Amino acid sequence: MKVGVYTSGGDAPGMNACIRAVVRTALHAGKSVVGIYQGYQGMIDANFEEMTSRSVSNIIQLGGTILKTARCAAFRTAEGRQQAYEHIKAAGIDALIGIGGDGTFSGAEVFSREFDIPVICIPGTIDNDLYGSDFTLGYDTATNTVIEAIDKIRDTAASHDRLFFVEVMGRDSGCIALNAGIAGGAEAILLPEKSMGIDTLCSQLETAANSKKASTIVIVAEGEENGGAYKVAKEVKERFDFYDTKVTILGHLQRGGSPSSFDRVLASRLGYAAVKRLLAGESRVMVGLWGNEIKATPLEEVLNRKVFKLSEDMLEMMEVLSI
């Protein structure tokens, strides 16, 4: 068996640790491994490289992905996938392990069925918005990156009487916003999953002001309904004109950085399990963390089930703790 491994979609910290685990576990089992560069684009371009144990030396601590990643429109066409298949076949690759998010998985699912090639997927996205794993690779690191930013802003916020808005990633998922908001002691959090208008926000801010909080920080997930941190800051400022508002847009720095211990261990376990399951004959599943166990879920189920990881409990707690 020759295993092809690739990363696809948005990159996430821990992808390199996961590639390392896939490569070394497969080599240890006597299989050879080919790195596919730039995800599905690399299959279409035949952008391959034989991997040895040394190819993945000293990468466990690196952010990003040594295999690069790209979005690939061509792979959504039958012709594109046909070409990818021919290149893969020519290279002798007869099984795939793909690391990424739902776009990656739907590509893998279709491709595996069309060409009857076994594939195992691994959840790698900072958004933590996939069914079938309590945590996705990169989410823990991204949340730590956000709280380091909030901590720094808190220093200056506590020295002045100002209102700070921090925009974090999350088009459809408020996981980073909610958890980093709780961990950063934010006074309010605007999430994609939960409607909160400027009026409600302003009344929360008034409560904070009345309880003599020394600083006020609002976390704004990019997908929340009011249009992002700059717009929210502008509207709030118009209502409370005494406030001096300041905005930080964290942007893609949330995707980078050396992975946390949690993400590296998770990446190692998922990569190791993916190879084990591939060798055991499984296919079209995603390996994921359930409690302390690694389990596999059919890709179809992962793709079709909506997951809501923000419990009402957490939302309620957030309000209680920010008093």
Added chain:
Amino acid sequence: MKVGVYTSGGDAPGMNACIRAVVRTALHAGKSVVGIYQGYQGMIDANFEEMTSRSVSNIIQLGGTILKTARCAAFRTAEGRQQAYEHIKAAGIDALIGIGGDGTFSGAEVFSREFDIPVICIPGTIDNDLYGSDFTLGYDTATNTVIEAIDKIRDTAASHDRLFFVEVMGRDSGCIALNAGIAGGAEAILLPEKSMGIDTLCSQLETAANSKKASTIVIVAEGEENGGAYKVAKEVKERFDFYDTKVTILGHLQRGGSPSSFDRVLASRLGYAAVKRLLAGESRVMVGLWGNEIKATPLEEVLNRKVFKLSEDMLEMMEVLSI
């Protein structure tokens, strides 16, 4: 109801975030809260302070514990506990929340039964060695601290041909050593739970050397059988005299530092849950994380059940990935 909150035993990152959660949740429920300084010693010394929402402002990000901690021999005597009870009663405290490890819990268990005072415990120790919670406060932060150290050592290890030994905390528990070892890409790990003599270690190191690894790092948990990093380094050096060996003893820096996002969220959830359960009439339980849920376990069970958090799977994986 007036709730007394204290930290006891070794301090751990996240204790402050947890104190904050306890104080604010209780205040929000209309109860008052008293901070007890230096754990059981503070009960005996009547070292109390009324807590307000502002007492716990801007502490979520701080390592250590604002309530201090101490080991207290007097509390192990009936006289000591009697005195503690009288001070607590005089201060109007009629329920307790204690954050710490098994020493803290056994004190709490006895005290609660003797004087019929409700008590809820919260697992706070970097060792992650308690039954009843997948994770204890501080463990995630400590593991991150260790891998940052390993990453730095890896830089210099990869520039020279040297062998590095890093001693990490863990008298009886290899949790930090194993997970930081996996996350740091260590070539070998010596654990308290698993016997590994110098001979086996040397043969692992030879394998690593033969596979042309650019650097070699061995993690030594302080409680492993060979007597710590200095002794292990000395014995290894005697056998491989070509090796230049270097030792780092991380010591108590593993206890400090700003808590990770994971620890802050866990601390918030556990503190919040502890108050909720106290208000619901529970006592003599420890709140803990099971998968994604917060559950309570009787203190008696926590104290009597041995937990072994190192699965054979992880140990096996560690060897495969370090090739």
Added chain:
Amino acid sequence: MKVGVYTSGGDAPGMNACIRAVVRTALHAGKSVVGIYQGYQGMIDANFEEMTSRSVSNIIQLGGTILKTARCAAFRTAEGRQQAYEHIKAAGIDALIGIGGDGTFSGAEVFSREFDIPVICIPGTIDNDLYGSDFTLGYDTATNTVIEAIDKIRDTAASHDRLFFVEVMGRDSGCIALNAGIAGGAEAILLPEKSMGIDTLCSQLETAANSKKASTIVIVAEGEENGGAYKVAKEVKERFDFYDTKVTILGHLQRGGSPSSFDRVLASRLGYAAVKRLLAGESRVMVGLWGNEIKATPLEEVLNRKVFKLSEDMLEMMEVLSI
């Protein structure tokens, strides 16, 4: 002698370390010290607190300023200053040490002359834009904060084919932008001090693209002529439509964070020197770092001399190194 110490203007990492040095050096010399909260506003409001050695315990590592800071319009009026003087006199304060930037210094200069009160100033601003000190407090920390952000963005930039824009502080001073740009390996830097239109920028980016750079990051100082990172990104995107551009606005997180070793040592030295010079009878000077020496410069000179800390050499080097 009773010394009043205050921080004013924008806060900067190292201010707390500096307050600590001022307090302890004065106490050691047998003088008493009063902390003045919120800068000049605190003089007008008589917001004072006696400082002991313990008031400044465990603050050397904290960002922000425990004495808070505020901008104060009233102090620009003769009435405001009169009131400030009366409060200061009533509190027995007969000498001042002020930490801040040029706004702080001009207030101090006028006040000292009007009421014949000795004052020593200390340069505390992340912008590093003052004559009389090679470095100002907070600049080194802020630059480190920026490069950590750039490093994280580089991870994801190197995994995709994208163009990143990072907006950093600096309305009139490009010190942070240039140094963080060099240290972060940026492909281009837009500075307030040096005109660079979109055309020139685009041609630099084309050169970078042609040399097959794996990632491209542009640093945009907020005061540069094209209107900030969003505007620059939009214009560049219109010309190179194949590029996917991403923007990060670091904002006030650059002001926070634990001060670097450099800033803490500098803060200690400047605070120590300020008290020594006050005791030696000096007034209306700013203490600053010249090479490895601490020297004093008359406030008048600091305020009137324009400093240009970006040498042509550095600008030229920046271009050579980003090839």
Added chain:
Amino acid sequence: MKVGVYTSGGDAPGMNACIRAVVRTALHAGKSVVGIYQGYQGMIDANFEEMTSRSVSNIIQLGGTILKTARCAAFRTAEGRQQAYEHIKAAGIDALIGIGGDGTFSGAEVFSREFDIPVICIPGTIDNDLYGSDFTLGYDTATNTVIEAIDKIRDTAASHDRLFFVEVMGRDSGCIALNAGIAGGAEAILLPEKSMGIDTLCSQLETAANSKKASTIVIVAEGEENGGAYKVAKEVKERFDFYDTKVTILGHLQRGGSPSSFDRVLASRLGYAAVKRLLAGESRVMVGLWGNEIKATPLEEVLNRKVFKLSEDMLEMMEVLSI
């Protein structure tokens, strides 16, 4: 001209940033560059590699040295140097740039004279113990690494009543110890350059205890006269038996880590200047930072002048500020 670049002796953060600057500056000037692996050993082994602009992509932020380093006994013999010269000549290398400490420089000095080959040296060592540069590469980063460790220990020290000893690098130079001690707010510092017996230390600790300091941390440079942190801790404990003492040995983690902004800018400037001076016909000099200027000093002078970078002022200040 073909420039050979190498790193030698102990590695230091910033070496990679410096290699990048040397390579790109030389290429920009139309010269070719050869990387020499493992310092002088690599000359003897003809371990060379042609460097392109892409060879040094994305390394500015990495600790260690991509060119590796080694100590080399053979180069101290005439035969070894002869062999090195023949390999260098065969490879067409006709000028050298060496990054390292005094061992590196004396090798370079002899070799340059013996074979009439131009050589420029760059100070790269965390010890900051060389004449001719206010700062050496890696020193700023190492000091920051130490204060992060001290800050973490301070958290736990302030939670308990304990005495902590932190051993830092510095066999002959107390630069890291003194500056990190000041920046970390240490209560006492033991330096190689200044005798301090256990009696004096104990009386300082008593003063600290009497002034009710919440925590006590002693920095021990490895080269101080009492034999290192473990020995000092043991002796202190015997005298103050109420104290619980804890020891951390930072070891080689001080050599690693991503270089600070200061070190990256310094590395870039020194690498750039080294090439410029080589092209201008200079030889047998070390480039260094004097205030804000880059100047060159003859290697002979660097090697023969003793430098004492700890001013009495700093030592005095340290005591005043730790009260």
